[in-house]
Each structure stands twice: as structure tokens, then as C-alpha cells.
Amino acid sequence: MTAEEHTGIKQLAKEGALDWSTKDGPYGALIVKFRAEAKEHYYRQQRRRCCYCSVEFQDHKLTYDAEHILDKADYKEYMFEPANLAAACKHCNGSKSNRSISATGERFATLSTTSGDYLIVHPHLDEWDHHLKFDEIGRIVPQAGSLKGRETSRICEFAALNATRLADEFAITRDGAAETALRTFHEVNDVARKRELLALLTDMAAHFDHAGSRAVIGALQSEIDEEGSLLAAGTAVLAADSNSADHADI
Numbered sequence: 001m002t003a004e005e006h007t008g009i010k011q012l013a014k015e016g017a018l019d020w021s022t023k024d025g026p027y028g029a030l031i032v033k034f035r036a037e038a039k040e041h042y043y044r045q046q047r048r049r050c051c052y053c054s055v056e057f058q059d060h061k062l063t064y065d066a067e068h069i070l071d072k073a074d075y076k077e078y079m080f081e082p083a084n085l086a087a088a089c090k091h092c093n094g095s096k097s098n099r100s101i102s103a104t105g106e107r108f109a110t111l112s113t114t115s116g117d118y119l120i121v122h123p124h125l126d127e128w129d130h131h132l133k134f135d136e137i138g139r140i141v142p143q144a145g146s147l148k149g150r151e152t153s154r155i156c157e158f159a160a161l162n163a164t165r166l167a168d169e170f171a172i173t174r175d176g177a178a179e180t181a182l183r184t185f186h187e188v189n190d191v192a193r194k195r196e197l198l199a200l201l202t203d204m205a206a207h208f209d210h211a212g213s214r215a216v217i218g219a220l221q222s223e224i225d226e227e228g229s230l231l232a233a234g235t236a237v238l239a240a241d242s243n244s245a246d247h248a249d250i
């Protein structure tokens, strides 16, 4: 499309006169072409991987989406802006939807090119592996200390992706039960609840002998142990604080 056509489409989108899925009318054919080209461009540029979870796309356009980094419901003016587009898997695109990704919580006044203005890993402004990584049992986890990693995980609901992935190691057990337990395990903060879920998973895995499920259980167990000892240390510090406060009162 020509620069004038592109400007025209952006303006009409801003006014709400046309949409991302417009197929008819004077601009329908151009929009269809733009969408296909944008998807293809980012599919290749991102080396066929989702910009958020890094899953490898299958070579079929129905398996991934053109992603609007600033969502197209709230930012119609950037709906057809290439710098606001990327390629994402269905899971990440659907989970992120139109959740706010503004670091300040305020609406973006411009299409910012400053990484720090975005709560999550920005497909074009950040390096994915500075913020996220795959751990030893194949989960996507935040890099230590990365707030963007944690926020991307929350907004794109990686707990669900991780649960599905880990549940493969429990595939021969009860349908869906392992996946549900694994997802809850990653969503709750209560260590006691995590212990119950791990006991359930251990029980499931006891019915078959599989190195993959043993590795998952082992890794989750050491996480709980670590959290448990951190909590114990925290309680000890609090107790020591209150003791010293008591002494101060005297």
C-alpha cells in the first residue's frame, strides 16, 4: 500500500470507522493484505517464535496471531502501526487481551519507544532472555530479579502454559487432574496448599515409573523447601525484631 493509503487507514481506525477485521468497503482488500504481510513479517523476524512465551509456531497461519502490543481496543490509533505489532501464540494473545501494560498504570500518550514504560517484555525493545528463561524442567520462568519477567508471566498467564507442559509427564494418569494440580500449584502462594498439591502429584506418579514426573516432583519439592526455609527465616527475623522492640520499650 502507498504511504497515503496507510495514513488513511490509520486515521479511519483512530476514528473508529474501520477495524482490524474489516474486509469490506473501499479499504477492505488493503487491510486484509496489510494483516497478512504484518503477520508474515514478524513470524520471520521473530524466528517463528511467540514474542512472549517463545513457543515455536507451527508453519500454519492459523496457529498464531498478529499481536497488538498496545491493545487495539484501547489504542485504535496504533492498530495499523507496524511498531505496535508482533506475532504471538493464541495463548499469550488471548491471556494478555486488553490488560494494561503501562508501567505507570496511566494511559500511553504516545507509542513509547522506552522499554521502561512497559510493564512486560516488549517484543521490539527488550531482549527476551534478559527477563525470561526456561528452567531445568521446561517451565518459562522470570530471570532472577526481573520485574518485567514476572509481569509478563502474570499477564500472559504462564502458569497455565507451564502446567500444560509439565502435565505431559503425568499423561498416563487421571485425565486433566495433574494439569489442574500443577496449575494451582503455580498460582497459589500458600506453602501448605502447595504441599498438599505436591502430595497429590506424588501419589499420581507413584502408579507408574517415569523419570520425567520424578524430575518435576523433585524440582517442585525443592522449591517448597526453599520457600519454607525462607518463611522460617522471615518468622525468626520478625520474632527477633519484636524481641528487640520489647527491650526498647523497657
Ligand SMILES: [Zn+2]
Pocket: 050, 051, 052, 053, 054, 055, 088, 089, 090, 091, 092, 093
Ligand atoms: Zn506465547
